[in-house]
Amino acid sequence: MSDSTASSTAAASEAGPDARLLLTGAGAPGASGILRSLERSSLDLEVVGVDMDSDAYGFALVDESYTVPPGTDDDYLERVRELVDREEIDVVLPLTTAELEPLSRAKADFADRGVTVMVADPDALETANDKGRLYAFLAERGFDAAPDFERVDTREAFVDTVSSLGYPDRPVCFKRPVASGMRGFRVLDPTVDRADILLNEKPHSAVTTLEDVLVVLEEADPFPELVVMEYLPGTEYSVDVVATGEGVPAVVPRSRERTRAGISFAGTVEQNDELIAAAREITTALGLEHNANLQFRYDANGVPKLIEINPRVSGTIVMCTGAGANMPAFGVKHALGHDLESPEVAWGTSMRRFWQEVFEGPDGDRFRL
Missing domain, CATH: 3.30.470.20 (ATP-grasp fold, B domain)
Incomplete structure (x- = not known):
């Protein structure tokens, strides 16, 4: 290393990082790949990781780590604000869906602190x-990408919509309007071999039948709000x-x-x-x-x-x-x-x-x- 290169490196080190970043959801499955991506950036970043799990694996991959309440907790934002101030954070990068809405509502407050939260505005x-809102938005604006769907919240509407979308002649899907990681998603397929799934597959199949899910859904009180859509x-x-x-x-x-x-x-x-x-x-x-x-x-x-x-x-x-x-x-x-x-x-x-x-x-x- 030349004297000039060494001097430049030392000066950059003394000047500190280009930015300090707060990464939420440090225990999320994708956190490792995201952190490795940030390490390969031309930016010199120091990363503070937070998660509601004190044993989050991502804590081993960041410069500093803290636990926070779940994103749905009333104390979540106050804890994040406290850490943003303490750690002199420049950017907040959220990884989990539950944290997006509260962080979006607080974007202006964080901006007043000189902090950018990497999340869309509340309406978007x-x-x-x-x-359900997304599919309706696409349909109203004439996007070819809009799937055939209906939003239902009763047993009768659920069964009628499943039928109108082609079941049992062809499979139909349903899911919760707001969920992540395939939570609540199922494919209704009348040809499914339930014994084969039970005996030969790991217990993570999303394929089932209308008869099977009705037994479960009828136990819910009230009937859950669902989006029923065409099978792709x-x-x-x-x-x-x-x-x-x-x-x-x-x-x-x-x-x-x-x-x-x-x-x-x-x-x-x-x-x-x-x-x-x-x-x-x-x-x-x-x-x-x-x-x-x-x-x-x-x-x-x-x-x-x-x-x-x-x-x-x-x-x-x-x-x-x-x-x-x-x-x-x-x-x-x-x-x-x-x-x-x-x-x-x-x-x-x-x-x-x-x-x-x-x-x-x-x-x-x-x-x-």
Whole structure:
């Protein structure tokens, strides 16, 4: 290392990091990949991780760590404000859906503290998070990506809608309007072999029959609000975007070839111009900003339909980083006010995911092998 290089490095170190970032949901499945993406950024970031679980594995991967209440707790925002002030945070990057709404409502308060929260404004967030509202929004504006659906809240409406969408001649899906990670999602398929699923599959199948789910749903009081929609048999894609409010400079589609509990374990980054255009148009129409993830699935006629939006950094966004598009860092740069250019993507890059361990020694120090 030359004397001038050493001097520059020492000066940069003395000047401190480019930014201090508060990462929520440090125990989320995707936190590891997101943190590794941020480490590969041209930005020098110090990361403070928070989670409601004191044993969150992500605490071993960050510079500082704290526990916080759940995002639905009345004390959640006050705790985050306390940590933002204590740790002199510049940017808040949320990873879990439950935290998005309270953080969105408090964006102006954080902005007054000089802090950017990487979440959409409340109106855009409410539509994106609620699948029934989202599908209605798409249909009203004439998007081809709008799936056939109905929102129901009674047994009679549920059964009638399932029938009107083709059951039992073809499968039909239903889900909760607001949920994540496949919670509450089921495919109704009258041809399913229930004995085969019971005896030969791990207990995570989303396929069942109308008769089976009615037994369970009729026990609920009141009957739950559900979104019933057409079954889409084609390939599923996740499309990661970064929106600036003035445009959508980064859009990266990737196939979901193998999933577990809604998380991609295998896929390929693909230059699908149809999905790139659809994701950009929908993101713009909704008024989303920062990182977001749009999930599409093709119908029987080869038309991509939007099945949900995660208006946050997605759990498998590290796939984009592996293909040269560091979308988490891209989003942080926007939050810090940097100008953005479209990333160069190595289309065709594929990913396979495996498990990794985090240890805690008897002294309480967390580490990885």
